[in-house]
Structures are given as structure tokens and as C-alpha cells.
Amino acid sequence: MTDTKKTPTPKKSKTPRTPMPEQPPMVRAANFLEVTLGYTGELAALEASRCLQCKTPLCRKGCPVEIDIPGFIGRLKAGDRDGAYRVLRQTNSLPAVCGRVCPQEVQCEGSCILGKKGEPVAIGRLERYVADSFAAENGCMQLTGETTCALPREIKVACIGSGPSSLTVAGYLSALGVKVTVFEALHELGGVLIYGIPEFRLPKDVVRREVDAMRALGVEFKTNWVGGKTILVQELLDQGFDAVFVGVGAGLPRFMDIPGESLIGVYSANEYLTRVNLGRAYAFPEYDTPVFRGKQVAVVGGGNVAMDSARTALRLGAERVTIVYRRTKGEMPARREELEHALEEGVKLEILANPLRYNGDKDRRLVSVTLERQKLGEPDASGRRSPEPTGETFDLPIDTAVVAIGTRPNPILLEATPELKLSKRGYIEVNPETGETSIPGVYAGGDIVTGSATVISAMGAGRRAAQSIIRKFVGEDAVQ
Amino acid sequence: MPYRILKRKDLIPGQTILMVVDAPMIAAKSRPGNFVILRVSEKGERVPLTIADADAAAGTITIVFLVVGKTTAQLATLREGEDILDVCGPLGRATHIEKCGSVICVGGGTGIAAMHHIAKGHHQMGNRVVAVIGARNKDLLLFCDELGSFCPEVLIATDDGSRGHKGFVTELLKARLEEDKDIAEVVAVGPVPMMEAVAGVTKPFGVKTTVSLNSIMVDGIGMCGACRCTVGGKVRFACVDGPEFDGHAVDFQELRMRLGQFRAEEKVSLEKFRAES
Numbered sequence: 001m002t003d004t005k006k007t008p009t010p011k012k013s014k015t016p017r018t019p020m021p022e023q024p025p026m027v028r029a030a031n032f033l034e035v036t037l038g039y040t041g042e043l044a045a046l047e048a049s050r051c052l053q054c055k056t057p058l059c060r061k062g063c064p065v066e067i068d069i070p071g072f073i074g075r076l077k078a079g080d081r082d083g084a085y086r087v088l089r090q091t092n093s094l095p096a097v098c099g100r101v102c103p104q105e106v107q108c109e110g111s112c113i114l115g116k117k118g119e120p121v122a123i124g125r126l127e128r129y130v131a132d133s134f135a136a137e138n139g140c141m142q143l144t145g146e147t148t149c150a151l152p153r154e155i156k157v158a159c160i161g162s163g164p165s166s167l168t169v170a171g172y173l174s175a176l177g178v179k180v181t182v183f184e185a186l187h188e189l190g191g192v193l194i195y196g197i198p199e200f201r202l203p204k205d206v207v208r209r210e211v212d213a214m215r216a217l218g219v220e221f222k223t224n225w226v227g228g229k230t231i232l233v234q235e236l237l238d239q240g241f242d243a244v245f246v247g248v249g250a251g252l253p254r255f256m257d258i259p260g261e262s263l264i265g266v267y268s269a270n271e272y273l274t275r276v277n278l279g280r281a282y283a284f285p286e287y288d289t290p291v292f293r294g295k296q297v298a299v300v301g302g303g304n305v306a307m308d309s310a311r312t313a314l315r316l317g318a319e320r321v322t323i324v325y326r327r328t329k330g331e332m333p334a335r336r337e338e339l340e341h342a343l344e345e346g347v348k349l350e351i352l353a354n355p356l357r358y359n360g361d362k363d364r365r366l367v368s369v370t371l372e373r374q375k376l377g378e379p380d381a382s383g384r385r386s387p388e389p390t391g392e393t394f395d396l397p398i399d400t401a402v403v404a405i406g407t408r409p410n411p412i413l414l415e416a417t418p419e420l421k422l423s424k425r426g427y428i429e430v431n432p433e434t435g436e437t438s439i440p441g442v443y444a445g446g447d448i449v450t451g452s453a454t455v456i457s458a459m460g461a462g463r464r465a466a467q468s469i470i471r472k473f474v475g476e477d478a479v480q
Numbered sequence: 481m482p483y484r485i486l487k488r489k490d491l492i493p494g495q496t497i498l499m500v501v502d503a504p505m506i507a508a509k510s511r512p513g514n515f516v517i518l519r520v521s522e523k524g525e526r527v528p529l530t531i532a533d534a535d536a537a538a539g540t541i542t543i544v545f546l547v548v549g550k551t552t553a554q555l556a557t558l559r560e561g562e563d564i565l566d567v568c569g570p571l572g573r574a575t576h577i578e579k580c581g582s583v584i585c586v587g588g589g590t591g592i593a594a595m596h597h598i599a600k601g602h603h604q605m606g607n608r609v610v611a612v613i614g615a616r617n618k619d620l621l622l623f624c625d626e627l628g629s630f631c632p633e634v635l636i637a638t639d640d641g642s643r644g645h646k647g648f649v650t651e652l653l654k655a656r657l658e659e660d661k662d663i664a665e666v667v668a669v670g671p672v673p674m675m676e677a678v679a680g681v682t683k684p685f686g687v688k689t690t691v692s693l694n695s696i697m698v699d700g701i702g703m704c705g706a707c708r709c710t711v712g713g714k715v716r717f718a719c720v721d722g723p724e725f726d727g728h729a730v731d732f733q734e735l736r737m738r739l740g741q742f743r744a745e746e747k748v749s750l751e752k753f754r755a756e757s
Contacts, residue, residue, distance in 0.1 A: 195699075250703075
């Protein structure tokens with residue numbers, strides 16, 4: 001109650017929410033360039049002027065890394081773009097990434113007071129503007145050597161994996177002067193930001209820039225190091241790392257265990273996206289990694305990964321891309337914006353349908369999928385109404401299927417580290433307050449703890465772990 | 481960290497090449513059966529190669545590859561003193577090696593090199609290793625001397641009879657299994673038809689048979705499922721569950737089909753590379 005008293009009465013903003021410039025749907029569906037083009041300085045100033053600068057901002061509470069949102073927008077309003085960037089970087093190591101891929105509608109913008117009567121401030125778009133324009137003009141040079149506290153001694157931390165959780169740990173700790181080394185298994189840095197999220201939604205140059213900013217802060221990156229294979233957790237501790245953060249991400253793709261899933265033309269979303277994103281298969285044969293450019297494509301699943309896969313298939317030249325989902329549009333876990341973008345580009349939906357089997361020709365190439373019509377029954381544990389089979393089946397002719405129904409824990413590091421206590425679902429168990437695992441000094445966060453989740457929740461976990469590392473080795477006063 | 485080529489040797493000129501690569505972290509942990517994923521150029525593909533030998537003290541691993549596609553053709557252009565862009569490993573489960581008596585290790589073509597590492601592991605465990613190797617002719621045989629240095633017997637088959645038995649390794653294997661009832665395990669590494677034929681020969685004898693699958697891989701670290709294969713009716717990932725599986729349970733037909741799925745693209749890549757170099 002006190003909160004609402006302190007904040008201005010919700011009122012409809014006079015200025016409407018500033019639209020985001022975008023490539024037109026039919027143009028962008030044929031290229032891999034970024035869909036949204038970003039605000040100009042004028043658009044950003046206009047949008048920033050809508051912010052009410054609440055004394056007790058609800059938006060900040062909605063942010064998993066607690067960005068001082070009125071703080072950065074206030075500086076932007078005052079024309080202090082560099083100051084706005086510094087506010088962002090205080091709690092967010094990857095602002096250019098978050099400005100693009102966070103589900104703001106259920107976080108900061110979902111809590112914005114303007115949204116009660118009208119449309120919320122476009123916080124994500126402003127965040128992206130500040131990060132992009134700062135990087136464009138300043139590069140990362142300004143960040144070098146900006147340490148803010150005196151460490152009692154040299155503290156060394158190792159991060160396994162270079163996805164959003166590890167990068168957050170690295171960004172947070174290196175800004176405080178901690179020596180961080182990041183070990184990545186693949187040949188390119190960024191984890192899911194590189195192999196998972198497509199170029200048209202998150203350009204790889206943006207990720208590279210964020211990584212370069214951390215390098216400027218002294219973070220050391222090593223590629224081709226597989227945690228649990230090339231190096232063991234215990235070896236890192238023995239080598240003098242004070243703490244180890246495990247952020248190895250989601251792992252083995254799930255399949256439905258139905259007939260025909262090994263036919264040629266059936267991909268996991270991970271394989272499909274990794275070929276296209278990490279391998280740049282969209283530019284084959286300039287790049288060597290191939291991918292099958294299907295004409296009739298079905299994508300199974302209703303999350304963001306399914307949307308990314310469907311939109312990728314379109315851009316690879318598919319004539320028809322159908323998202324097959326066993327519930328209805330309303331139950332899809334994907335962000336609204338992603339679903340809308342996909343539909344605008346021409347992706348079809350086949351809702352209340354579930355694959356029963358994939359059918360192949362004599363060469364074991366996929367030719368169709370047999371789907372069973374579903375109907376919605378009672379809500380399940382997730383609160384969504386659960387699909388029930390009706391017995392009615394039909395065939396959808398396809399030459400490519402992309403299975404995007406989630407992942408299971410990757411076994412490599414877990415098998416190599418039997419001392420790590422796991423949850424019932426097989427993920428790493430951590431103290432929810434500190435992120436510390438059953439091995440003292442070893443922390444974990446992101447998808448290897450929660451199962452498939454969002455970039456920002458992984459970053460929140462990274463921040464919590466980084467804060468506990470500082471609390472343990474430096475003291476409460478140094479925690480930001 | 482550069483992965484420097486310390487030694488390069490054409491085992492079969494223009495076709496099969498051996499490289500000793502400086503990779504101390506990988507060498508320290510490498511066990512028989514492990515593989516690496518490597519990449520040769522910035523726009524290159526990730527490809528898996530079995531580790532043919534490792535020397536932890538020298539900090540080196542040995543790879544042997546057949547020039548089949550663009551990546552291997554490009555790798556073949558690298559000379560001693562040059563670096564391989566990316567080498568990641570050691571990956572996959574190591575071969576399960578225990579003291580079990582007598583083992584037959586069968587290798588075909590380039591697979592002889594990968595088999596060599598496994599045979600050596602069995603020998604070091606104290607098992608008696610009979611090596612059975614085959615190729616089209618005597619010039620295409622690999623690792624004869626290396627295998628001869630620790631295997632009491634190296635049986636050779638060539639298609640044209642230019643060395644050893646004229647015919648297939650499976651014929652030598654069958655004859656040996658008939659006369660020697662103490663064979664505890666047969667390991668086979670080589671072309672898919674050879675591994676399938678080996679599994680077919682050993683089945684009536686009820687001998688444990690291990691094959692090493694050379695599935696297509698992308699990441700090699702359990703993330704993408706490109707390498708999935710059906711073993712005993714269950715889907716397994718060659719990169720994290722394998723690459724070695726029970727030869728009697730593998731669906732070889734599926735493996736063959738899946739290995740061929742990018743043949744057209746592989747041809748495009750190779751032709752483009754040849755035209756440009």
C-alpha cells in the first residue's frame with residue numbers, strides 16, 4: 001500500500017509508446033539481418049520522456065538483476081548517455097543482449113506503472129539504445145581499469161562455460177578487480193547467445209562486443225576447454241582458483257521417443273540452430289557447415305526456441321513452415337513478440353496437434369509426420385490446461401522436422417564431478433540464496449541448475465553467485 | 481593456445497595422413513577410444529577425429545585421417561610447424577578396458593589407426609591382443625609395425641592378396657574364433673560395412689563385440705544430437721554415450737543412411753575448395 005502512495009497516480013501517458021523501427025516482415029523473412037533496428041537518439045529521447053521517475057519504482061523489482069531503471073532513464077532524459085550506460089553496467093554485464101532478448105513484458109515493463117492504464121515505458125528498447133550507442137562511440141576502452149573496491153588480496157575465480165550466467169559472474173567480479181578466467185568448450189564465446197539465439201534476433205557482433213568489454217576489464221577467455229573433460233572442477237580448485245562457477249548450460253536435446261525420430265530430416269532444435277548460428281550454415285558454402293534447406297518444415301513445440309527455429313527455416317527458403325503445438329496459442333510459453341514476429345513473417349500454426357510418428361521413404365528420408373488432434377482438458381501442474389488425445393489423426397507432408405521440446409542435463413561435467421549433489425531432475429542442486437553447490441567454493445547457475453530457462457534468469461543466478469563470492473572473500477560492504 | 485603440428489607424415493601419399501599435435505591438456509587426459517573435434521579455418525566445420533595415440537609426457541596427441549572432404553583436404557595442406565585452429569577434447573567415453581585374457585582388435589582402412597590406440601590400451605592392461613587388419617592392397621595398410629611391436633600376432637588381409645590373406649578381415653576373424661575359444665572380446669574400428677560384417681561374424685560365437693561409431697557430429701559435447709544412433713532399440717548419442725557401442729545391438733543401416741545425409745553438400749564444399757586452392 002505504501003508503495004502506491006509514493007508513486008504518482010497511474011495516468012495515461014500523453015505520448016504514446018514509441019514504436020520500434022523494424023524490417024518489414026516480407027523483407028526480413030528472406031534475410032538473417034536483425035529484425036528490429038533500434039531507436040535513434042531522437043526516438044530514445046522521446047521514449048525516455050515518458051518515464052515518470054517513480055520514487056519507489058516497481059520496474060526495478062521486476063528485473064532479475066535489479067537494474068536502476070529510473071536511474072538510467074533519468075540520465076538519458078538529461079542527455080547523459082554515458083552516465084546511463086554506467087548505471088546499466090553497475091548491475092547488468094550484458095545490457096546490449098538483455099535489451100534484445102529479455103521478456104520485458106513480464107519483468108520490468110510488466111511492472112511499469114504506466115502499463116496499468118496504457119502502455120509501459122519501452123525499457124528494453126531504451127536499454128538497447130544506451131548499450132548500442134555507447135559501444136558504437138566509445139568501444140570498450142572507457143571500461144578499462146574501472147575497479148571500485150580494494151581487494152584484501154588477489155582473488156581468482158574460474159567460470160566453466162561462457163553463456164549469460166558465466167559472463168555475468170565474469171562481468172560483476174572483474175569490475176571489482178577479481179581475476180576471472182572463463183573456460184568455454186566450443187570455439188566461440190557466448191554459449192547460447194552464439195549457438196542458440198539466431199543472428200536476426202541477436203547479432204553475433206553484439207555478443208562479441210559484450211565479450212570484448214569484459215576482456216577490457218581483464219577477464220581471460222579460453223576456448224576449446226571442456227569442463228569435465230579437458231579440465232576438472234577439482235583441478236581448478238587445486239590450481240589456486242578461490243571459487244569455481246559452473247554455468248555449462250542446457251544439454252542433451254529431448255526427443256519424444258516416437259517412431260521415425262532418427263530419419264534424415266528430423267533435427268533437434270539444438271542441432272538445427274547450432275548448425276545455422278554457430279556454424280553459419282545460412283552462408284553455406286562460404287562457411288563449411290551444411291544444413292538441410294527444407295521446403296516443407298514442421299517445428300514441434302511452443303517456446304522461444306520453436307519460434308527461433310521456425311523463423312530460421314523461413315529464412316533458409318522454406319515454402320511452408322508450421323509450428324505444431326499440442327495446446328493452443330494462449331498456452332505457448334514463447335514471448336508474445338516472438339510469436340507475433342513469426343506469424344507476421346508467414347509461419348503457420350497447427351495447434352492442438354501432437355506428433356505420433358515420422359514417416360520416411362526407402363532411403364530413410366522424412367516425408368511426413370502423423371499428428372494426432374488434441375483437446376484441452378484440466379489444468380496440469382504448470383497451471384496450463386493439459387492436452388488430451390482425441391484419436392483423430394492426420395498426416396502433414398514435410399521434408400524437415402525440428403523438435404523443440406526442451407533439453408535434459410548435459411552429463412559431461414556432472415559425471416566427471418560425482419561429488420556434486422544433483423536434484424531429482426538431475427540438475428545441479430544449489431543453495432538458492434548463494435548459488436553454492438554441495439562442494440564448498442563451487443557455485444552454479446543458469447540452465448544446468450534450473451533446466452531450460454531465460455537468458456536473464458541465468459544472469460540473475462550469475463549475479464547472486466558473484467555476490468556471494470564477494471561476500472565470502474571480501475565482505476558484505478563490497479557487495480553491489 | 482596454438483595446436484602446433486610437430487610431425488606430419490603421409491602414410492598413404494595424398495590420402496592418409498598422420499599428424500602429431502602439441503596439445504598437452506588433451507594428451508594428459510586422453511584415453512583409448514577418445515576423440516577430438518577440430519576446426520581448420522575460421523569458416524570451417526567442426527569434425528570429429530579419433531585419437532590414434534597420445535603421449536602425456538611429451539604433451540602430444542596423434543591423429544590419422546583420410547582425405548575425404550573439405551575439412552580433411554584443408555587439414556592435409558598444413559605442414560609441420562603450422563597450427564590447427566581449434567582442437568577440443570578428449571571427448572567421448574574411453575574404451576572400457578579390463579583384464580580379460582585374449583582380445584581380437586580388428587581394424588580396416590583409416591580405422592586401423594584408431595584401433596591401434598585401443599589395442600595398445602588392452603596390451604597395457606595385460607591382455608593378449610591379436611590384431612586383424614585389412615585394406616584393399618598392401619600399400620594401404622597402416623600401423624603394421626606399431627601393432628607388431630606389442631601384439632603377438634598381426635593378421636593381415638588384402639583384397640588383392642598383395643599381402644597376407646587374400647580376402648576380408650572377417651574371414652580371418654571367423655577362422656580365429658573357430659580355433660580359439662578363449663577370446664573374451666572383439667573390438668572393430670573401420671568402415672561401417674566392415675564393422676557390421678564383424679558383428680555378424682562374432683554373433684554366433686556369442687563373443688562380446690565393441691564397435692566405434694563415426695557418426696556425424698556438430699558440437700561433440702552432448703548438445704545437439706546430430707550423432708544419435710539406435711542401439712538396442714534405444715536412441716543414444718555417440719558423442720557422450722559412445723562412440724563405442726555393443727556391435728550386436730547397433731542399427732547399422734540407420735548409421736549408414738545418417739552418415740550420407742550431407743553427401744551433396746560435402747561434394748559442393750570439396751569442389752569449391754579444390755577450385756580455390
